[in-house]
Amino acid sequence: MAKIQVKTKINGEETEFLCQPYDTVLDVLRRDLNMTGTKEVCSSGDCGACSITMDGRLVCSCLVLAAESEDKNIETIEGMAKNGKFNVLQKTFLEHAALQCGICTPGMLVAAKSLLEKNANPTETEIRYWLAGNLCRCTGYDKIVKAVQAAAEEIRENA
């Protein structure tokens, strides 16, 4: 089968790749572009470890065909720290011990960032429901929720 040529933007960079019609964005990121920060855990949209944003919308990259990313703006974990500086969420996750094994962390951060861009003053319940699609097996979520609350507070203070 002939491969499809796709032109897209990833973390602000123009990117071109060839993919099979059945390849997902996750396949291409990890296997072809060596952007392994986005994690593959379930490949069925149940865990959120492969969370990215596409034109600002939070998606599981395992559920989006690579061919669909033509002319899109993709943001992944690799683009979250800017100019060598952590995003506020990356900082609060470290300060609040909100990660253990770290395999869910990239997806969790991408999802939390997407929440705070929409709502910088979420309630605990709003945070818990927004992150309900991002599984974590190590932390029991307690410190993740607290890290998101702390980041939200910092964002509000600096607004």
Place this chain on the structure above:
Amino acid sequence: MNEMDNKWIGKNTIRPDGADKVTGRAEYAADTIMPGMIWGKVLRSPHPHATIKSINTKKAEELDGVFSVATSADCVDFPVDTPVILGIQDIRWMARNVLAKEKVLFHGHPIAAVAARTEEIAEKACELIEVEYDIHPWAIEIDDAIKPDAPILHDFIKFDGKPSNIAGTLEHKKGDIEKGFKEADIIIEREFETAAVHQGYLETHACLVSVSPDDRTTIWSSSQGQFMVRAMTSFITGIPQSSIRAIPAEIGGGFGGKTIVYLEPVATILSKKSGRPVKMVMTREEVMRASGPTSGSKSKVKIGAKNNGEITAAQGTFYLQAGAFPGAPIRGAAGCCLAPYDIPNAHTFGYDVVSNRSKVAAYRAPGAPIGAYAVECVLDEVAEALKMCPLEFRLKNAAKEGTKAVHGPTYPVMGYVETLEACLSHPHYKAPLKKLQGRGYASGFWFNAGGESSAQVNITEDGNVVVTTGHPDIGGSRASIANITAELLGIDVNRVSVLIGDTATIGFSNLTGGSRVLFASALVVTESTNQVIDILKDRASKIWNIDKEAIEWENGEARPAGDNAGKFKPLSLVELAEQATPTGGPIGAGHQVNTVGAEGGFATHICDVEVDIELGIARVIRYTAAQDVGKAIHPAYVEGQLQGGVVQGIGWALNEEYIYNKEGKLDNPGFLDYRIPVCSDLPMIDTILVEVPNPQHPQGVRGVGEVPIVPPLSAIANAIYNAIGTRFYSLPMSPPKVLEKISD
């Protein structure tokens, strides 16, 4: 050490591996690539139980893009009648679990593997492998496996002289059980069931293996022990350990499930036969079908007590599923279940039952939650019958220093009573409850462990520190080791870098398990660091030309002491490192030892639930976990262990279960139907860190990782009873089961 002087022990420092993990830079097993790499996939059994009559791989080998094919014929042959013990595993079973030999014993059992240019080609080639089976009846549940005419998995396993699926037993006895029950004013006996549950680590098993023509082998993989990977791969492939370098990748969760190998020996064979590096990554479905869950169980517990609340006798019988090969964690069930209590007469019995399920693997305090679930639920009923507060009842019977445990040891200093007292004085204990809300209590115990550990502490030329240990870090052990090293050296924690060595760069270290890592590695790191301090004092003595004994190490520098006090300007670590070459050469020290002195961990939990009687959903609305943690070196990551363990216990209690269909196949091999707790299911998990230091450890460390999963199963069951007046004797207490029971 004076508590006031503590700069780093007990501080929530930033974990050394943190920056890599929040930026996506951390390298997990599936993130590794090599030039020329090809992909391996596994052919798995479509039957739960069958004899393999023949395997024909010819068509697969001929497919364009296929490089090599592996079957058990490529593995070292381990006769079934000769045990080959490695730690708690038997390589006879491990080899047959990695690639089936005479029989397939569960649906999903690996039969063969293919390495090809792409995963797609490898999958296609697997379908071309022809296997002839002689299909047998199968047994999934314990009752089916132990009934008189049960299909026998292994002919050579005998029980009472006859072929059987009961592969082993274990017994603990104390006092006179019959006399104990005679003394009791009240006796309660109940039967329980729990479903098999998976560890649910998010990272699927993965490895990359490169074998050169002279058999030199490099393995990158995610495991709880690179030395375990080296040893098991060596056994199964026949390549000597000295030729295998196992490099630990970051591990994306293990919880016990990565204490054995699945892919590494297979990838090694495929790489050896193809001459190419081979990468293998399991799918989630493969993880669920073929990697170890922990046992489902059946048990019966009987407890007798006097009207004054004194327990006179306790008896427990536990049948645990082992899966396809012997090795159910009966020691955890029968050994831990009565450990928190001082009971004069007791008898516990465990049965290791094989059936046509995937082989179980360790899961956080293996077996202990199963035993505690039954015992702690019966204790709740006894307390109720005696009209006693469940915590006061436990306090009255609590084990203390000097108590002879049912499982054998006499306890040294331990903090179980303190966990009960902490719960009794916590605001949660007296907080009001609304209608359909209930509160439950339970305690738990885990042995904890010591064992082999190695460390190397090196001073860099610029006067900073690199610490290398041999245990994969699954819970933040690097952060704790950095705290300890910085504390001992009296320097800023950011000057300490902590690494996990591979099998070629650090001495043998037993795997990460049994809540042993910080206990053991702190011991060897402390000894190594103290040796380094001794060397630093020696170097200062050479520079000052005074006796080493006249020098003290304080606050990161060598100072002249005694008669020489104040005579010389102190020499900092940086200054001593700069002069390392003229004063004797590189500064560093290592230590390796079989660590002893690990002491058990105790916990008591309080849980509030609210039951939706329309939907049958029991929701945990408040949770407090008190635990004797010895000494919290990094409190936030100790809390994290408690919170994570509690939430795994909540999943076990309320939702998680392996569901088999009529064909003997797992029906829910994914996170949609195997439902682990999600963020919106839960409240914050409060923790109370009780610190009763382990006197046999330089920092007072006790293992903390496993105990927290022990009490939740029964704490939740007891809370549900308190909420709606219905007792559940079967896990999970999932909505359909709750609804069914309420409507009865």
